[in-house]
Amino acid sequence: MTLHTPLWMQVASGDTPVQYSAQDDRLLLTSLWQTEGVTAGGLQVSQRAAGANFSVDIAPGQAVITGDDMAGQGSYLVRSDAVENLPIPAPPASGSRTHRVVAQVRDKLYNGTWTGYDWALMVLEDTGSGTPPVPGSAYSLATVTVTAGDASVTNANILDTRFNALSQPGRARLTGSDAERPAVPLPFEEIARTDKGCTEIFIDGAWREVPRRDGGGSAWTSYTPALTATTTNPSLGVGSTRSGRYIREGRRVTVQVVCRFGSSGINVGSGFYEIALPVAARVTSPGRVTGTGYCYDDSGADYRDGGCFINTGVSDKVRISIDSVVVRNNAPFTWASNDEFGFTLVYEAAS
Structure with a gap:
């Protein structure tokens, strides 16, 4: 075992200066x-x-690249201060090719292939065997797909493969708007929203707010719930609305839905009405997941409350029950203009 000299020791006058290697810095x-x-x-x-x-074109910027030609090589910080332009191979006579653009460290001390000590931006060509893998001590910036007949490379041909280099645990990156979020975030990357007073985590391809116990953050997400029936799907008519919103905290989902019939062109369909959930629920068996429901008869100004439920073995839709009768095309009353029904439900997501 070797106990290396701590960074960075400054010796007293007359003592031999301490020497540090580039590896120490990396x-x-x-x-x-x-x-x-x-x-x-x-x-x-x-x-x-x-x-x-x-x-x-490759924009100016910096990157942290892990040296992996040899064990213990450390990380390199590379920097470009101007736009660099790299040629892309012409498209093939038929089919397509997907080339890879990388930033690669070329350190002769660790890889005898190189003749010096620098880094380079380069295009690794797909010669027909598929997209080239990322070589040692390199970082993939993008892939570029060209197809027979292409006249040029446009942004539509380019797939960004960059991620932000994440520092060791500490304060999340401060972000003041959606536009300031990382362009290509890593799974479970966290940012601090100064405009919302909360943090966001990138999960399953989307930024999700993390609520505070004392409020702030976690705005509800709107969705348009699909309405179907067990026999013939209904049509709520002209001017109708189907509005839903939900909030998810871990696997707990809270959802609210309102469906209102329009003024004309109504087709009540046939069979039990079923309303789609925004997030698939964990299937229960036996038993049902229950919440609250209601119906409103506009012509009679008649409001009736009841329940709602996810049926046993079902994960994607809800039924409403009023006065022990499941809502359907002709119950709990005959549906007409401006009538409505809805529910509120808390349930466990499938994943």
């Missing part, structure tokens, strides 16, 4: 960054700004 970067990636969204690959052709 291991410092490794201790500061949890993952490799770009910083502040830099090094984005896009179509040539001076006019689309078979080349791409």
Whole structure:
């Protein structure tokens, strides 16, 4: 075991200066960054700004790249201060090719392939065997797919593969709007929303707010619930509304729905009415998941409350029950203009 000299020791006058290796500095970067990636969204690959052709522009920026030619190599911080343009191979005679754009560290000390000590932006060509893998001590910035007949490379051909380099646990990155979120976030990446007073976590391809116990954050999400029936689907008519909203905290989902008939063109369908959930529920068997429901007869100004339930073995829809009768085309009364029904339900999501 070797006890390495701590960073950075300054010796007293007359003593021999302490020597540090570049590896010491790279291991410092490794201790500061949890993952490799770009910083502040830099090094984005896009179509040539001076006019689309078979080349791409790479924006200025920085990236943290893990050296993996040898064990203990550490992390490199690379930087570009100007737009770089790289040629893209012309499309094949038929089919398509997907090339990879990478930033690669070329450190001769750890890889004898290289002749110096630098880094480069380069295009790894798909010669017909598929997209090239990411080589050692390199980081993938994008893939570029060209197809026979393409006249140039545009942004539609480019798939961004960058992620933000995440620092070791600490304060989440401060973000003041949706537009300031990371362009390509990592799963479970966290940001702090200064405009909402909450944090957001990237889960299952979407940013999700984390609520505070004393309020703030976690706005409800709107959705339009599908309305069907067990025999013939109804049509609520002209001017009708189907509005829903929900909030999810972990696997707990709270949902509210209102369905209101229009003024004309109503078709009540036939069979029990079923309203779609915004998030699939955990299937229960036996037993039903229950909540509250209501109906309103506009012509008689008659409000009736009741319940709602997810049936045994069902995960995606709700039925409403009023006065022990499941709501259907002719119950609990004959549906007409401006009548409505709805429910509130709390349930466990399937995943």
